[in-house]
Amino acid sequence: MNFADKTKHNWFIVALILSNILIYVTMLGFNILASFPINSTTKLFPTDAGGISDDYFIEVTPAFWVFSAVWSIIFVWNALWLIYAFINIFRRLKDNTLFYRKFDFLNFGIFIAFIVNNLSIIAWLFLWSNKFIGWALLLIVFCVVPLNVALFIFYRKFDECKEDLKKHKMIVDLVIIRILPQNGLATFATWLTLATNLNFATFLAYECGAEQDVASTLILFIILTIALVYFVIENFIWQRYLLYNFSPWFVINFALLGSVIKNYDASNPSRNNIITIILLIITFLLAIGKMVLFILYKTSCKRFANRKISHINQTEEKSKIEA
Template structure:
């Protein structure tokens, strides 16, 4: 029978502490001095990119952090739940210490980005944002792999609802965070090219480069998600939603039918919306016709107790 894992509990607690610190600095960044030269809103206006979304889009941060709190709460609740094989969080261990360590690094880079961007270190801020997204993709890889490997055991234990909690809270929670920081990284690519390089590149050309990178990333993501990673990512839909939101917000703020990047963004938005619909249809069809586990359409909580 599995026993409590002290290392895992310790890194989970540390994750919560670091998250609280990160949230505190995020809140302070909206104020500005004395910690930062300017608040993030002022800096976004000071360093325009031509493709930055409208200010209302950035309220997604509230959704992102709420989702992070929910999946962490789910992880902590499992410490106090029991199965016939031991504590639920280690029987089997789906969210291991390595995932939380990678997540802590993401939070540290998040805080670093707040200070770097708030004090106008544009190039270093770009590096920090890239590392945030990189750490989150590591977390997603671990979460996907472990649920896929241990899903049959969870089902055997009658924990189908828990499988869904991983899909909805953990996978989609990490997905919305990783996708948004990926897009934010591309915005920082433009800032780096225009304001951090010597000589700087034009805003329109830099925006085209960023949208071109987004196109390549979107193509790779869609193909891999629908055709190669279905067993892992079938129920992760938030990346598609974030792309549509970001592009819609960009068009809302920057639309000019005479500019290439406006047309480019509109085409990408059309592709994003189309494949969001395709993703949902394919997900439902495969869930009904090709379920990953034989009886998961009828979830149960048998075999587990508080």
């Protein structure tokens, strides 16, 4: 792409940003309609979304306030990065280059994937509130996939842009990008992954005839496996891309804590009560491990950079003396 192209608007990207905002607001509206009992008598949503958990008891379901808090955080967090994307439409650099065309970290693929996710969530609300548990499970899995696609595209594109952002002294933007789209999308994906597991347990217990406690145990081990695999990936395989991902650990620990508070029976703890507490301890330790590895990585990189600069300076001084 030449310089002249980057001074002109890409109307396809602009249309995608505006479409994202419109569809996101629509998705929020449907979530509000599906969340309040006053709408449970309408044909649109026969049962409020939260009431389904009462009808289909799962021993590891977090307390209601966990759902309210996390969904509120997700909605606000992702709204903020969409607002940031909208503002970037009007930003130009000193050479008149459009900011969003120079720095392609919010690629068109991200916006398309996010639109697919939002539309899928709207469809899931209808299926879930009408108690089509099996179809709802299939659709919530489909909700998670485009979010992960969006994150994959974002990580690669942001990695390509971050050095250029540093050269242009866009330090504030670096911080905003890591906080808003990176951790905002990661929070959304983590929560939907947990919700998928709860939906799976509901399907096993109430559609497939499995014992509720067995289904609960199964998803706890699935969550443990996901947490361990993710810890290895983010710290030892894709650290370059996932170094600043912190929100997934907050989400999983908060959800497990809410599950313990709601379901733990101190007088007669069940198998799943004990497993949930053990899982909470493990994920808490993994979160601490993430922070420790982050600090070690940043400090070691800083030392390496200082040694490299010192070596360059010494080489330049030696060359001057020899000259």
